Amino acid sequence: MRRGPRLARPETKAPSAGASGPGMSPGDIADHNSRVVLSLLRTFGPLTRQELSARLGLTEPAVTGIMSRLDAQGLVLKRKRASSARYHAAEFALRPGGALGLGISLSADKLDMALIDLYGTVVAEQELSGADLEACLPDALSSLLDASDHRVPLGVGIAVAPGCAPQSDSIRHLLTGRTTFVMPDTEACLTGERLLGLGEPEGGLVVVLIDDTVRAGLFIGGKTFRGMSGRAGQIGEMRPGRLHPSLTDVANRSAYLRALEAGPSAVAAWTETAASRLLDAVVAIAGFVSPGALLLGGALPEPVLDSLIDRMQEHRNEQASTFVAAPWIPPIRRVTLGGRGAVIGAAMTPMMELLLPRAG
Numbered sequence: 001m002r003r004g005p006r007l008a009r010p011e012t013k014a015p016s017a018g019a020s021g022p023g024m025s026p027g028d029i030a031d032h033n034s035r036v037v038l039s040l041l042r043t044f045g046p047l048t049r050q051e052l053s054a055r056l057g058l059t060e061p062a063v064t065g066i067m068s069r070l071d072a073q074g075l076v077l078k079r080k081r082a083s084s085a086r087y088h089a090a091e092f093a094l095r096p097g098g099a100l101g102l103g104i105s106l107s108a109d110k111l112d113m114a115l116i117d118l119y120g121t122v123v124a125e126q127e128l129s130g131a132d133l134e135a136c137l138p139d140a141l142s143s144l145l146d147a148s149d150h151r152v153p154l155g156v157g158i159a160v161a162p163g164c165a166p167q168s169d170s171i172r173h174l175l176t177g178r179t180t181f182v183m184p185d186t187e188a189c190l191t192g193e194r195l196l197g198l199g200e201p202e203g204g205l206v207v208v209l210i211d212d213t214v215r216a217g218l219f220i221g222g223k224t225f226r227g228m229s230g231r232a233g234q235i236g237e238m239r240p241g242r243l244h245p246s247l248t249d250v251a252n253r254s255a256y257l258r259a260l261e262a263g264p265s266a267v268a269a270w271t272e273t274a275a276s277r278l279l280d281a282v283v284a285i286a287g288f289v290s291p292g293a294l295l296l297g298g299a300l301p302e303p304v305l306d307s308l309i310d311r312m313q314e315h316r317n318e319q320a321s322t323f324v325a326a327p328w329i330p331p332i333r334r335v336t337l338g339g340r341g342a343v344i345g346a347a348m349t350p351m352m353e354l355l356l357p358r359a360g
Contacts, residue, residue, distance in 0.1 A: 033058070033066050035357045038075065038094070042118055042356075046093040048081065067092055074098050075118075075355075094118050099355060102141075102153040102175065103347025105185060106133065107161040107299075108212060112340070113140060115148050116347040118355065120196040124148045125343075141174050155179040155350025159188035159342040162213050181349045185209065185342040186217025186233060187224055189335065191352065192345030193295065194219065197336035201292030206285055207335060208235070208278070211299035214248045216281075220289050235281040247277050253299050271304075275311035282312070286329040297335030305334050 024032075033056070040055055041047060047055070052063045070076040075098045080088040097117045105112040111133040114125040124147035128136050145151070155178050165182075183191075189207045194200050204220040214236035218225040226232050236248035249255065251274035259270035282294060296305055309332050316329065335341050 030066075030069070032357070033062075034070055035355060037063075037066055037070065038118065039356050041076065041092065041094050046079075046081070046091040048089045048091045050089070052092070096121065097123060097148075097151060099351055100148070100151055100153040101347040101350040102144075102156045102178075103159070103188075103343040103345070103349075104137075104156065105159045105188065105343035105346055106164050107185070108164055111137070111140075112343040113144055114340070114343045114347050115144060115151075115153060116344060118351055120344070120348070122344075123151075137174060153178065153350070154354055155181065157188065157346030157349035158182045159185040159346040161185050161211065162215065179350060179354065181346075181353060183346065183349065184215075184217065184230070186215055188343070188345035188349065189297065189337075189341040190217045190219045190224060190345065191348055192337050192341040193335065195348050195352065196344060197341070198293055198295065203290055203292030203330075206289070206291045206294045207341075208281070208294065208296050209298040210251060210296070210305075211253050212248075214251050214278075214281075216285065218285070218289065218291070220291065225289075235285070238277075238281055238284070240277075240280070247281060250274055250277050256300060256304065271307050271311055275308050276315055278308065279312045279315050282332065283329060291330055294330050294332050295335045296332060297338070297341060299339070302334065302338070309334065 036056065037052065040052065049060050049063050049067070052058075052067075053060045056063065058066075067076060067078070071078065075095055076092050077095045077098075078090055078092055081091040083089070096119065099118045100115050100123060103112075103114045103116060109129060111128040112125070113127075115123040117123060124144050126140055126144050128140055130136075153175065156175055158180065160182065162184075186207055186209055189209065190205060193205060193207065198205065200219070204218070206219075207217045209215055209217075216233035216235050218233055236252075237246055239246045255274070256267075256270060259266040278296075285291070286294070296309055298305075300308075312332055337344055
């Protein structure tokens with residue numbers, strides 16, 4: 001499958017409307033202003049023409065023109081603001097379901113699909129499991145669109161786990177004429193957390209996912225950091241010595257399941273080893289980029305993730321008794337969107353790319 005765009009641009013906060021620069025046509029400026037307005041309505045909720053004018057730095061007639069275009073596209077609605085005053089000002093809000101993104105999260109044994117609107121509301125979702133998941137996609141998509149009154153999504157976001165990239169163009173051609181964005185599942189999780197979960201903490205955000213492999217996604221300096229050849233975040237390959245097992249070998253889902261089958265003492269030993277090795281990776285990441293938050297997620301049960309996080313914190317406190325603890329290491333917590341982070345982030349990506357403000 002030919003890979004689609006992978007950029008996941010950050011949502012701009014309080015951007016400047018009416019911006020112009022070399023090479024910007026009137027159409028470019030109109031598109032920019034429309035994106036800014038949608039971002040403001042998504043962030044602050046319903047706003048009046050006067051409030052939009054003040055936030056955008058544009059005249060009210062200019063705002064009226066922007067809102068007319070967005071209304072014609074079915075993206076916003078106009079209504080009277082509830083008030084005890086005699087005069088009820090008109091306000092604008094995002095139209096629920098006015099724009100939809102289709103998210104697909106593909107892993108080794110499961111495929112999740114979701115239709116999500118610009119507010120982040122899940123309109124319809126479906127989960128598939130078993131063999132030959134790609135062959136089941138057309139029927140699954142048809143069922144999903146039936147559940148959403150056949151509203152066609154703006155675009156498709158596809159989040160893939162390592163080694164699970166689609167082997168054919170079947171996914172890309174599911175919705176003819178709609179843009180498809182392909183991204184690693186870590187990047188999709190970052191997008192979901194930024195837009196609908198934790199937000200964008202100062203210093204950036206790191207997500208560590210554990211399933212068949214251990215890997216990280218980094219959102220630093222307002223951008224997703226991918227490194228050379230997209231290999232940033234491959235912490236699962238870390239090992240303390242040449243003859244030692246990798247972090248993935250020690251901490252992945254298979255290792256946990258083997259310990260679970262062996263009994264409680266084996267699970268305790270696995271938790272101890274996995275937490276120690278994960279903390280080494282966290283210290284390495286934090287020492288270089290000092291993120292504002294670090295989230296742990298993936299395919300492990302939530303109680304298991306919580307046990308790992310608790311033990312990692314205990315390890316850190318124990319180490320602090322023998323050397324000065326690195327103050328830049330952020331608190332470690334579980335992902336806020338649970339196992340749905342990748343599909344939610346994938347569904348939000350087309351809207352972030354096509355409707356919300358561009359980076360820079």
